[in-house]
Amino acid sequence: MSASTGGTPTRLNHLANETSPYLLQHVHNPVDWYPWGEEALEKARREDKPIFLSIGYAACHWCHVMERESFEDEAIGAYLNAHFVSIKVDREERPDLDDIYMTAVQLMTGQGGWPMSMFLTPDLKPFYGGTYFPPSPRMGMPGFSTILQSIQQAWQERRGDIVTSSDKVAGYIVHSARMAAPDGEPLTEAFIDAAVEQLARSYDKYHGGFGDAPKFPSAPSMSILLRQFHRTGDTNARDIALHTLSAMARGGMYDHVGGGFHRYSVDEEWLVPHFEKMLYDNAQLAPVYLEAYQLTGDPFYRKVAEEIFAYQLREMTDETGGFYSTEDADSEGEEGKFYIWNWDELAAVLGKADASLFAAYYHCEKHGNFTSHESYHEGLNIPHIRRDPARIAEEHGIELEELEQRMAQARQTLYEVRAKRVRPGLDDKILTAWNGMMISALARGHQVLDNSAYLEAAERAADFLLNTLRDDDGGLLRVYRRGVAKGPAFLEDYANLVNALVDLHEASYSRRWLGEANQLAAGMIERFWDAEGAGFFMTHEGHGPLIARQKPTYDGSEPSGNAVAVVALLRLALHTGNGDYRERAVQTMGANLEGLRSHPQGYLKMLEGLDYHLHAPKEIVVVGKPAKDATRALIRTVHASYLPNKAVALVDPADGTADGMASPLLEGKTPVNGQSAAFVCENYACQQPVTESSALAELLKR
Numbered sequence: 292m293s294a295s296t297g298g299t300p301t302r303l304n305h306l307a308n309e310t311s312p313y314l315l316q317h318v319h320n321p322v323d324w325y326p327w328g329e330e331a332l333e334k335a336r337r338e339d340k341p342i343f344l345s346i347g348y349a350a351c352h353w354c355h356v357m358e359r360e361s362f363e364d365e366a367i368g369a370y371l372n373a374h375f376v377s378i379k380v381d382r383e384e385r386p387d388l389d390d391i392y393m394t395a396v397q398l399m400t401g402q403g404g405w406p407m408s409m410f411l412t413p414d415l416k417p418f419y420g421g422t423y424f425p426p427s428p429r430m431g432m433p434g435f436s437t438i439l440q441s442i443q444q445a446w447q448e449r450r451g452d453i454v455t456s457s458d459k460v461a462g463y464i465v466h467s468a469r470m471a472a473p474d475g476e477p478l479t480e481a482f483i484d485a486a487v488e489q490l491a492r493s494y495d496k497y498h499g500g501f502g503d504a505p506k507f508p509s510a511p512s513m514s515i516l517l518r519q520f521h522r523t524g525d526t527n528a529r530d531i532a533l534h535t536l537s538a539m540a541r542g543g544m545y546d547h548v549g550g551g552f553h554r555y556s557v558d559e560e561w562l563v564p565h566f567e568k569m570l571y572d573n574a575q576l577a578p579v580y581l582e583a584y585q586l587t588g589d590p591f592y593r594k595v596a597e598e599i600f601a602y603q604l605r606e607m608t609d610e611t612g613g614f615y616s617t618e619d620a621d622s623e624g625e626e627g628k629f630y631i632w633n634w635d636e637l638a639a640v641l642g643k644a645d646a647s648l649f650a651a652y653y654h655c656e657k658h659g660n661f662t663s664h665e666s667y668h669e670g671l672n673i674p675h676i677r678r679d680p681a682r683i684a685e686e687h688g689i690e691l692e693e694l695e696q697r698m699a700q701a702r703q704t705l706y707e708v709r710a711k712r713v714r715p716g717l718d719d720k721i722l723t724a725w726n727g728m729m730i731s732a733l734a735r736g737h738q739v740l741d742n743s744a745y746l747e748a749a750e751r752a753a754d755f756l757l758n759t760l761r762d763d764d765g766g767l768l769r770v771y772r773r774g775v776a777k778g779p780a781f782l783e784d785y786a787n788l789v790n791a792l793v794d795l796h797e798a799s800y801s802r803r804w805l806g807e808a809n810q811l812a813a814g815m816i817e818r819f820w821d822a823e824g825a826g827f828f829m830t831h832e833g834h835g836p837l838i839a840r841q842k843p844t845y846d847g848s849e850p851s852g853n854a855v856a857v858v859a860l861l862r863l864a865l866h867t868g869n870g871d872y873r874e875r876a877v878q879t880m881g882a883n884l885e886g887l888r889s890h891p892q893g894y895l896k897m898l899e900g901l902d903y904h905l906h907a908p909k910e911i912v913v914v915g916k917p918a919k920d921a922t923r924a925l926i927r928t929v930h931a932s933y934l935p936n937k938a939v940a941l942v943d944p945a946d947g948t949a950d951g952m953a954s955p956l957l958e959g960k961t962p963v964n965g966q967s968a969a970f971v972c973e974n975y976a977c978q979q980p981v982t983e984s985s986a987l988a989e990l991l992k993r
Contacts, residue, residue: 321368336624486891499538550598574728612751727787780854915967
């Protein structure tokens with residue numbers, strides 16, 4: 292996809308051989324862009340020029356705006372080419388660079404975002420930055436042309452000031468990357484309780500969610516609240532989570548026609564989304580809707596998870612089995628145009644009767660149901676649910692079942708019509724970390740919903756990653772697109788894939804996945820562990836020159852690499868009996884006590900690991916032939932209830948451990964009088980095995 296407009300461009304800059312859709316969007320700009328690499332960095336050193344570093348991603352709306360306004364401008368391009376070395380980076384390919392220089396932007400301006408616009412000395416130290424800059428001054432923002440001229444003048448006339456400033460900023464970044472060694476303070480439930488209290492204080496009791504607009508769909512928030520209810524019986528924590536999950540899925544931030552969640556809501560009511568769709572959002576949200584379904588039995592939560600998976604498998608899966616990264620917010624130059632409907636369209640497509648019913652169900656109006664964005668025009672509608680469907684059925688004199696059937700048909704009809712529109716841009720690169728998240732989600736979907744298609748998709752994706760995204764030494768690679776795998780993997784890639792393989796083992800019971808997870812965990816420790824402190828670095832030596840090796844611990848839109856590593860290692864330790872995994876996870880949590888103490892809401896994924904560590908997970912082993920009805924009934928019972936801390940394994944009496952990957956969970960587990968049986972254990976100490984599903988359900992409740 293190209294965001295370029297106008298005639299047919301002919302010139303190419305140094306991005307022409309890249310594979311990132313985001314970088315290729317800029318290949319015809321008059322700016323002589325370089326990818327990050329030694330060629331560009333050496334040019335800056337040789338010519339003694341400052342570096343203009345622009346970081347964004349393919350689905351970023353304001354990245355497109357800045358490209359159209361500034362990077363396609365001939366005069367701006369000429370000025371950049373004359374006085375700067377311009378480097379374009381896809382933040383999803385290089386999260387290390389994004390993390391380092393976003394820290395600098397936030398330090399300089401108090402805020403961050405994309406596109407990130409940063410100016411560096413040739414030795415990579417940042418000295419001035421911001422986010423979106425219009426080409427000329429507008430609404431209190433300085434013009435990009437003026438900024439460029441001012442920086443060029445300062446580079447020539449006040450170099451000493453720039454060097455001093457950049458040294459200070461770089462020093463702060465290096466200092467912020469450090470992680471204290473564990474100080475001996477005990478890891479207790481108090482950190483989890485504090486996070487739950489913070490969430491409760493910021494909870495919007497009217498609309499669900501936390502804080503004011505914009506509102507983001509924080510899956511870890513709901514997960515930790517549901518865990519709190521399970522651990523303590525705190526019904527307020529449960530109700531906050533369920534209210535928020537319901538409000539998000541009923542709002543316009545959820546795609547009611549095609550499934551899946553958009554990035555976030557620009558308003559407090561979850562009505563108007565920022566329309567981009569991210570793999571990592573949907574991969575995190577599907578499991579928490581499954582948890583809500585396990586907890587409540589409410590089919591609404593099940594439906595949301597199923598629709599997320601349907602969207603993922605239908606539209607975001609590559610022929611290789613890997614999963615695409617994002618769908619853009621924009622189509623035909625307008626944000627959200629693909630997703631919204633005017634009244635006349637609904638009537639023409641659905642017919643008068645069903646259009647009226649659809650409008651009542653999804654709160655669509657003749658004059659439109661939102662006006663909160665400058666590019667939206669009167670009369671447009673975002674489907675969302677505000678009223679109880681049972682009440683709507685009663686008002687229209689039909690049964691609720693008939694209403695739901697007609698709405699399902701209406702959604703399918705609208706989907707088919709929508710599919711003929713110009714689609715938003717697709718970022719079809721395949722990222723190891725994000726694929727790991729979706730593999731986990733699909734594996735859990737198979738467990739809870741007993742849908743083999745989910746397991747098949749998860750295993751196919753895992754096979755693809757393990758076979759294709761590898762370097763010559765067997766290490767993981769970060770990104771794949773259209774036949775090209777490249778870029779050394781980061782901590783988050785290893786951690787998410789290890790966690791996904793544990794989920795695959797627990798869903799398929801194939802010890803192959805446990806063996807692969809074990810090997811990757813060892814590689815993760817070898818490449819990223821801080822031997823002089825505690826915790827994991829984001830990068831290893833293969834990532835080239837950086838002013839700092841960051842240790843990501845604070846959750847953003849994705850859980851931090853260290854947090855996922857903690858969860859993955861604790862789970863793997865239980866399956867393998869490897870105490871070193873557990874010790875490193877505990878050391879990592881101990882090194883983050885300051886953050887856990889001062890801002891626990893920013894460490895929710897790590898707190899999930901702490902909950903797993905403090906409260907002995909149930910070790911559930913089912914013994915029996917996998918295809919046998921009695922065995923399958925026991926397995927379904929295991930996954931019917933909400934049990935956030937558990938390890939699940941299966942012993943096929945005819946299988947043994949021929950692959951050599953034995954697990955201490957399986958030791959001594961045999962059928963009972965020739966019947967399939969289930970063992971429920973804690974710390975490898977087991978209660979008497981049971982052969983009936985009802986008896987197993989009782990054991991799991993204790």
